[in-house]
Amino acid sequence: MPYKSIDLSKLSSIRIGPVADVYMIEGDDYPDGAYLIGGANNVLFGTDLPPLMKLSKTYDFIRIVDGVLHIGAATPGGKIVSFCKKHDIAHFEFLSHLPGTLGGMLKMNAGLKEYEIFNRLIALRTKSGWHAKAKVPHGYRTTGIDEVVFEATFEIEPGFDPSKIELFKQMRANQPTDPSAGSAFKNPPGDYAGRLIESVGLKGYRIGDMAFSTMHANFLVNLGRGTFEEAVALLELAQQRVQEATGILLEREVIVIDRRWL
Missing domain, CATH: 3.90.78.10 (UDP-N-acetylenolpyruvoylglucosamine reductase, C-terminal domain)
Known part of the structure; x- marks a missing residue:
């Protein structure tokens, strides 16, 4: 079985957690009853852990197919911003100051103020197939996603704006670095x-x-x-x-x- 021993205190952004054996998802199957962890940026790990699982690097990708942006759920936000800057794609600048991977951002509809990851979403794929944005319940920092997200597609609009990165940096200036x-x-x-x-x-x-x-x-x-x-x-x-x-x-x-x- 593809398990990996991970020191959760090093994975988690709050630096708390034991060492645990985590199931690494390589294909589209995963164990029932396991809890999905991603970049662990909004997670507090306890001492009585349920079974854990995590997407492998198989799902760390970003590409343009037929004018649509395809992103794997294990792709870090910083990588998405770099890709969008290179290809002059707008509306993803805010990810420069959001930690974590796409899957976690989609799960909680992460964002800054009115900028949310769901804004440009077309559809996302889980074990049960592709689901159009309109079919996925979502709101302020919440969604109805109850399966592991493997990848998602997004609308492409030209016009990457570097000045927005500085704006988002200022919006986060009052947040601690601890x-x-x-x-x-x-x-x-x-x-x-x-x-x-x-x-x-x-x-x-x-x-x-x-x-x-x-x-x-x-x-x-x-x-x-x-x-x-x-x-x-x-x-x-x-x-x-x-x-x-x-x-x-x-x-x-x-x-x-x-x-x-x-």
Whole structure:
């Protein structure tokens, strides 16, 4: 079986996780009940892990076929931006400041402000076949995708704009450089998770080596040797305090992979 031993603390952007045997998907088949991990940029790995799987380099590709952009789900965002710059393709500049691979971006409809990965999507392919964008439920940072995505196609429009890369860089300027899993919580309607967390006194709040960043309260950061237990304690504390103060239950954006949490 194509298993690979992976140190998840090195794979994950928040630098937390044990060493685990991960099933590497080479073809279009994969084990039932396994949890898909990609670039692990919005993931917090626990200590009681379910079976894990990951797309192999087979799905790391990008090409133009009959005027349509075809991208493998294991392709990193930076590689997509470089390709689009070389071929003068517009509307993918925002990926320059989004970590991770295409599959994860599609799963959560990743984006910056109004720029979302679904904006130019034509269709995506899973084990059950090709699915047109209109048939895939999606919204703000969420989708109804419940299968492994292998690849996707996108509309091509000329006009790559390098100045947008600087714009997106400025949009991310208030985000910490410490290891993190990106935004800890989704913004509730009409408000901001960071503002709510700060309003209940948790900006900069620390448990062990985990903390809500002093730069942006909605970023849970690892200040050294942070642990899973410290991270989930902070997530639960923020939800509890914000709900008690405002009645709003913050919805996690970071994905917690642990049998006790899934």
